[in-house]
Amino acid sequence: MSGVPVVGRYVSRSWSSSSSTTQQQQQQHHHQQDAPPSHTPSPRRVRSTASRTPTHAWRIPAFFRKKFEIAQRGGDRVGSSGGEGTEGEAFKDPTTHHLKDPMITPSTSREPIKELDLSPSPYTEPEILDAGGDREPRYLDLFDPGVSVVRDPKLDQPPSSPPNHTAKARARSALHACLAALASTRVVIGCTVVVIVLVVLIVTLATTSHSSLFLPDPRVQHPYVTTVTTCGIVKGKIEDKTFVFRGVPYALPPLGKLRFRPAQLHTHLDDCWDGTYTANKVQPCWGYDSRGGVVNGWEDCLLLDIFTPQLGYDNPLPVIVYVGGEGLGEDGGRAFTVGAAGRVARDRGVVVVSPQVRRGPLGFLPHPLLAASTYPHTSGNQGGSDLYAALVWTQRNIEHFGGSPTDIILLGHRGGAGLSWSVLSSPRAHKLVRAAWLSGAAPRHPNTPWRQADPSLISQLNCSSVLCLQSVPPEDVMEAVSPERRHDTSEPWMVADGVIVPFIPAPPPITLMIGSPLQGLAHRLLSWRDRVGSSRRNLVDAVVEALQTHKVKDEEEENTREFGRVRWPPPPAGNKRRKMLFDSRQAERAIEWYSDLQEDPWRLLTTLVSDATVTCPALEKAATLARTRSHSRHNIEDVPVYSYVTRYDRTSRAGRMADGLSDIEAIMGVFEEHNESDAKFSKTLQDLFFLFVRTGMPERHGATSAHLGVYTMDETMTVMRSRLACAHWVNMSHLATRY
Structure with a gap:
């Protein structure tokens, strides 16, 4: 075995793949042992001879692997300054300068270690052959007692990496840090996503009557x-x-x-x-x-x-x-x-x-x-x-x-x-x-x-x-x-x-909405439309005939x-x-009362008769019911009563006025919309009605009871606190139409 010390990274020694070579090495080894001591070659001779003749292959039991690892880390067998010799001293030939092995009995013989048991062991390593004198030091040389091993101090320093490798390491470290931060909130995020998905699914199923998610309705x-x-x-x-x-x-x-x-x-x-x-x-x-x-x-x-x-x-x-x-x-x-x-x-x-x-x-x-x-x-x-x-x-x-x-x-x-x-x-x-x-x-x-x-x-x-x-x-x-x-x-x-x-x-004891269009009886008075004209006498006769x-x-x-x-x-x-x-005298007073409100005789007649028989009695009854409930002791004070009047003028058989069919046609969706104003009125009244259907109130907040105000429906909705025209019919409730 070469006496050249192994310095630097440990490298593995080549393994023999030929059984015949192994047998030749064993025969050569026995031949050298049988030779007389005077013919033993010198250490230098050994190296040159080893290059030509295979040396004995050592079988190292696996039992000693742990100790070899200790030796690699600087144990008693291996070292640069702690072993035999002084610091900085060159490595010596292992045939002339033996290392002490606590597991081997010291010997004065200069022959290779003969005291080791060469019997086969179940914990044996494959044979190691010496490739020659020019080979590079290999990893298993450190197992040779004749080889001194010194660990390179540079190995204790972190290996230098190229710039791109350092950038990748930093990016990887940053990614690991982000994942670690997200891991703490992973459960919360997962639960939040699940809850959102469930809410969306429930809302979709609740608002969709005929969803494609379900099978077709057999009905x-x-x-x-x-x-x-x-x-x-x-x-x-x-x-x-x-x-x-x-x-x-x-x-x-x-x-x-x-x-x-x-x-x-x-x-x-x-x-x-x-x-x-x-x-x-x-x-x-x-x-x-x-x-x-x-x-x-x-x-x-x-x-x-x-x-x-x-x-x-x-x-x-x-x-x-x-x-x-x-x-x-x-x-x-x-x-x-x-x-x-x-x-x-x-x-x-x-x-x-x-x-x-x-x-x-x-x-x-x-x-x-x-x-x-x-x-x-x-x-x-x-x-x-x-x-x-x-x-x-x-x-x-x-x-x-x-x-x-x-x-x-x-x-x-x-x-x-x-x-x-x-x-x-x-x-x-x-x-x-x-x-x-x-x-x-x-x-x-x-x-x-x-x-x-x-x-x-x-x-x-x-x-x-x-x-x-x-x-x-x-x-x-x-x-x-x-x-x-x-x-x-x-x-x-x-x-x-x-x-x-x-x-x-x-x-x-239920929620009520009571009201009427402003000219609700216009269709019943159509026979008087042409006869009224501009004559005051004809207007009085029309009022008397309609109310008596x-x-x-x-x-x-x-x-x-x-x-x-x-x-x-x-x-x-x-x-x-x-x-x-x-009689005619009361009719004259009523006409004087309404002359300030309506100038057209036909509109005056329809408004006056509608107020006397339908609109004012309805508003008065609604106010009375609301006032009674607000002071009731029979648990119906929370059941409100509301009132309304529609005064939007539309084109109809009776002319341009709020006839008696305008409100019901707007509610039922058959109101004829000729312009944008008609569409606004229809939508305003429909919105009021269906809000009342769903909530029981004409407004979402602060609805006005009938004894406090009247909802007036035009293109927009307003609240009228009182209708002065109805004050003329306070004591004439007997004129109200009964069906």
């Missing part, structure tokens, strides 16, 4: 849609992305024995239909037109139309039950008014329900024969029972149409408003609706009991039994009413029957009158004459 088979009711399955149609069900029965057909009877709900299985009911029929009830002519219809007309944007149960929508009509004798404009109900339902997120009720004598016929054949003994107000049955049906079934049974708002217009107020005055109807919007009618309770109703209503039928009344053709019943009575408001259709309409009214509509009893009549075999208290029929409740 929707375009263009048809089906749902269920308490009486069976009904099938409607899809129109403009809205589900429309027309002509759904809500009560039994009022035919035969059920004519002139209160509406009967479906209570037995035999009352319902078999299979699927096709809800796509239009069967209006009998009625009159604006001139008093009979409009043909069907007696089997207790049907309602439903417009809904959804059929789900997760997010029930508010429900609007609309009932209208110029009066209780006709409802010819219903088809036009609900023409855009589907679009309104879709855009505003509500369910619209429009029931049909019986009109004229088929819906409002008080008669002693009818009262005697039923219990409790009462008659009249069949149309009122229809509305009550429609509200009950809606509350029981509307959840299957996407609506909320606890969020029903009753919308009444003109005759429908008068009918709605009379039905809501009964305690049994208080829990059917949450709020009511009454337009174009003063909420006046009928002041005539059914026993005092005029029996001449059907005197032309010449019937003395209930069977006769039930078998008369419906057209004959409608023609039996005199032309004056068909559209004359001096004799209201509604009476107090004690069941549907109580004798003593009980104002409903009440008949009063001139003298006491007999207390009883016999109708067939039934005796009952008589009506105030007898000899009647019109009493000038509003």
